[in-house]
Amino acid sequence: MVKSDKKSTKRGRNDPCHCGSGKKYKDCHLPTEQVARTEQLRLRQAQDSLLPRIIEAAQGVAELLPAAFERFWQGKYAFERMQEPANAQGTDRSLTWEDRGAERFLTWFAFDVRQPDGHTLVEHLVTTEAFTTDPYERSLLTAWQPVRLRPYLVEALKKGQGVTLRDLLSSELRQVADYGASKRLALGEVVVGHLVPADTAPGAEAPTYYLAGAAAQLTDDTAAKLLEYAELHLADMRRRMPAATWADLIDERSELLNHFVTALPTEARDPGLIERIVNEGRIALQLTAESVAALLGRPAPEPTAANPELPAPDQPTAVGEEDPSDARLAD
Numbered sequence: 121m122v123k124s125d126k127k128s129t130k131r132g133r134n135d136p137c138h139c140g141s142g143k144k145y146k147d148c149h150l151p152t153e154q155v156a157r158t159e160q161l162r163l164r165q166a167q168d169s170l171l172p173r174i175i176e177a178a179q180g181v182a183e184l185l186p187a188a189f190e191r192f193w194q195g196k197y198a199f200e201r202m203q204e205p206a207n208a209q210g211t212d213r214s215l216t217w218e219d220r221g222a223e224r225f226l227t228w229f230a231f232d233v234r235q236p237d238g239h240t241l242v243e244h245l246v247t248t249e250a251f252t253t254d255p256y257e258r259s260l261l262t263a264w265q266p267v268r269l270r271p272y273l274v275e276a277l278k279k280g281q282g283v284t285l286r287d288l289l290s291s292e293l294r295q296v297a298d299y300g301a302s303k304r305l306a307l308g309e310v311v312v313g314h315l316v317p318a319d320t321a322p323g324a325e326a327p328t329y330y331l332a333g334a335a336a337q338l339t340d341d342t343a344a345k346l347l348e349y350a351e352l353h354l355a356d357m358r359r360r361m362p363a364a365t366w367a368d369l370i371d372e373r374s375e376l377l378n379h380f381v382t383a384l385p386t387e388a389r390d391p392g393l394i395e396r397i398v399n400e401g402r403i404a405l406q407l408t409a410e411s412v413a414a415l416l417g418r419p420a421p422e423p424t425a426a427n428p429e430l431p432a433p434d435q436p437t438a439v440g441e442e443d444p445s446d447a448r449l450a451d
């Protein structure tokens with residue numbers, strides 16, 4: 121069970137400052153902390169205004185969209201679906217346009233797709249004069265240039281406050297201040313999305329992150345298989361680029377994460393299907409378990425033993441009441 125730490129650190133203006141200077145808080149650290157909080161608020165506002173404008177700019181390079189759309193959805197949807205309203209409610213969810221599919225695609229297009237000159241749309245916008253930004257939007261846009269689609273594991277939750285996400289590839293931890301996400305997500309679930317640095321809270325060493333645009337939310341039985349699927353593609357990449365890293369893989373083909381997402385069932389858990397996605401990926405890439413192990417620099421798997429896997433708990437550690445069959449997440 122996750123506990124929200126409710127120990128209130130509220131102090132009065134006339135109380136001694138927390139730094140131990142002996143001065144009153146209002147005469148010591150209060151003013152600088154107020155400035156930091158205002159900065160934080162402005163950055164949050166900038167984030168809200170910036171992302172829709174990036175999405176809009178993506179629609180402005182219309183000639184590049186169809187090929188990128190095909191890359192992202194692998195022919196699962198026709199490009200005409202882009203015109204449909206998001207979240208059209210059908211009787212059979214599996215036949216409807218995936219939750220905010222257009223927004224998920226456009227976010228990926230803006231952050232991940234290299235245009236013919238080698239730059240992404242976000243990189244372009246930094247130097248596009250017509251794309252006017254205030255100083256807060258500008259600092260965010262600059263910091264967002266290296267952001268790509270990545271898979272994250274929900275490591276800890278503070279309901280109504282935020283989420284700690286672990287990058288499934290790099291194992292780095294990210295603090296995500298997203299009230300909505302903290303209510304929707306459960307421990308062990310996987311989020312495939314764009315985690316953008318936003319503000320740095322007063323006193324914090326690392327920036328706070330937000331999920332930009334629409335992300336996909338996967339059930340807690342998918343983390344190990346998603347990693348295995350990504351490892352297949354890394355192994356494939358190492359056949360021609362032996363020193364390839366996760367960053368190289370994501371930089372070249374982050375759409376593979378969406379391919380994994382779209383292959384998953386939306387109605388009910390199906391471990392057999394998840395296994396099949398990995399096996400079919402192995403066949404498509406013409407890789408054996410032995411060649412994957414060799415390319416990833418691991419000992420070859422025992423022929424009799426099952427492949428080593430990350431622990432994949434069958435049950436969520438039970439925080440929240442979300443329907444586990446609701447495998448897609450908006451926002």
Ligand SMILES: [Zn+2]
Pocket residue numbers: 137138139140141148149
């Ligand atoms: Zn002080």
